[in-house]
Amino acid sequence: MKFLNYIKYVIFVFVFVFSTGTFCMSIFDAGKACTFSRMELEITHEGKPVKNALVKRTVSWKKDKVDEFRTDEFGRVVLPEVLERSVTQLLPLEFVVAQGVNVYYEDKEYEIWINSKRRPERNSELGGKELSLKCELTNEAKVYREFRTLLMTSCIW
Numbered sequence: 001m002k003f004l005n006y007i008k009y010v011i012f013v014f015v016f017v018f019s020t021g022t023f024c025m026s027i028f029d030a031g032k033a034c035t036f037s038r039m040e041l042e043i044t045h046e047g048k049p050v051k052n053a054l055v056k057r058t059v060s061w062k063k064d065k066v067d068e069f070r071t072d073e074f075g076r077v078v079l080p081e082v083l084e085r086s087v088t089q090l091l092p093l094e095f096v097v098a099q100g101v102n103v104y105y106e107d108k109e110y111e112i113w114i115n116s117k118r119r120p121e122r123n124s125e126l127g128g129k130e131l132s133l134k135c136e137l138t139n140e141a142k143v144y145r146e147f148r149t150l151l152m153t154s155c156i157w
Contacts, residue, residue: 033120035061035097036082039131041155042075043103046138049075053105060098081122095120103137110137114152126157133157
């Protein structure tokens with residue numbers, strides 16, 4: 001009987017730890033990994049807001065997911081986070097998600113974000129910072145290695 005109580009206690013602590021701030025997930029998100037954090041974009045071309053541009057996001061983990069958005073009159077768009085069921089929170093498995101964001105404007109395609117996300121926590125793409133980015137389409141993309149991954153982007157934060 002003591003053993004069963006002990007097991008219940010261990011399970012409770014395990015669920016509590018993995019569903020609270022330690023992994024930035026609520027109890028309802030237990031067992032889910034953040035494969036793409038919420039991203040706020042402000043997109044310009046030659047300093048002017050890019051209105052009604054098509055923004056395509058690709059998330060490749062267990063399978064490819066592609067969704068599309070449009071910028072508003074100020075060149076802004078919000079991409080909501082993507083959560084997917086995962087055992088990587090519970091087991092010591094490698095977590096790697098390919099991320100891409102492309103903008104289609106005036107018959108041209110601009111790759112503004114290419115990343116390999118290596119941690120399932122929200123905002124791990126930029127080491128814990130929220131993804132609030134300003135992207136000038138005429139800027140050349142730069143490669144960043146500070147966030148335990150390779151990130152290529154033409155955006156700044």
